[in-house]
Amino acid sequence: MIKTQPHRKMLMFRPADPLTHTVLRVFALLSAAAAGLTGLGLAVFLTPPLQAELPSPWALAAAALFVFGTFAAALFCCVNRLVLRRLAALSPDGCDQHNGPPAEEGTGMLDRIETSLTRHETRIGEQLAQLQSEVSERRAAEQEAKDALAVQTSFLATTSHELRTPLNAMLGLLHLIQIAPDTPPKCKQHARTALSAGQRLLEMVSNTLEAAKLEAKAVTINPHQTDIRRLTRHWLVTAEASLHRRSRDDDVTALLELSPDLDPEYYLDGGRVSQIIGNLTDNASKFTALGKVQIAVSPLAGSKHGLEIRIRDTGEGIPAEVRGQIFERFTQGKQGMSRPHDGAGLGLWICTDLAHLMGGSLELLDAPTAAGFATEFLLKLPLPQAAAL
Ligand SMILES: Nc1ncnc2c1ncn2[C@@H]1O[C@H](COP(=O)(O)OP(=O)(O)O)[C@@H](O)[C@H]1O
Ligand SMILES: [Mg+2]
Incomplete structure (x- = not known):
């Protein structure tokens, strides 16, 4: 008072x-x-x-x-x-x-x-008391939200670990059965089918948990010096393997185009950038039965330390009517049970959110049709110089 x-x-x-x-x-x-x-x-x-x-x-x-x-x-x-x-x-x-x-x-x-x-004093006193009670109510609500977030984050971390660990163990065993020389051919085929189903399940589980973490604002970005050439080479090999596994035609290939102006290292969160490139190349490989998937990396135009990473493919392309909503959650190019590929439609949403968290952006471009490309995604990362941080 x-x-x-x-x-x-x-x-x-x-x-x-x-x-x-x-x-x-x-x-x-x-x-x-x-x-x-x-x-x-x-x-x-x-x-x-x-x-x-x-x-x-x-x-x-x-x-x-x-x-x-x-x-x-x-x-x-x-x-x-x-x-x-x-x-x-x-x-x-x-x-x-x-x-x-x-x-x-x-x-x-x-x-x-x-x-x-x-009279004025009494009124001011009442208003002050009301303000004080509102402030303490808000503080309590804020604390409650913080506690709930902490519980949610720890739950997601535990669940993520508990789900992924046994799944990875099963997939590892299936892989061993598949490559073992004494496995009968019929069993090898079953193991291959189980392995592919398990990989899809793992992808779904990972994407769902990742989306929940992003929703809960529980994802942090930890930049460190990263060799972008090595990182993208890994995805080139993965895309190549995925293309050849999926397609019966030998006329599918994966390419990596690295600009000669690239720095030896960039200050970025390698794990998160890898996650985005992995999602995009996985999509590109999934939807390309003929032609090529290309990863192109160059310095970001107009930025001293930034990067731009393009992932293009000559696959089936994204229908014009869904291009506008493609970054929204649960969006699928082809709807219904008849669609040939699985997925919850979370991958691109996760990629965009991660790109934003790193201060960058992800766009779906009009692919250069002259080179036969049907789909092109552009990831822009304006990066800081490590010493400046
Ligand atoms: N390179 C691509 N070529 C054709 N369609 C694509 C491509 N990338 C994404 N899409 C379309 O966008 C939809 C959503 O992709 P995404 O968000 O990665 O979902 P999911 O998590 O199910 O993989 C896919 O179902 C597909 O229809
Ligand atoms: Mg995907």
């Missing part, structure tokens, strides 16, 4: 003791007498007809009266002010009485002012 100061003191001086009253009155009377004498002397001295009629001692007396009166009036005025000030300073109620209203009127006014001040 706000504390009230006594207001009355500041408003007017009311002489409290009789002595002060008497002194003030005497000074007032003397001042008036001096002023009267001054006036009289002035009148007599300055009126020539009157002067002419008066004998000269009387004229002299009038002049003396004028001089004395003026002097006395000035003296009393000065003394009056000095005494008043001193009295005001000494008085417990200390203010100047001369300019203030009469005591009763002043008291009434003071009471009204005091009442109004008290």
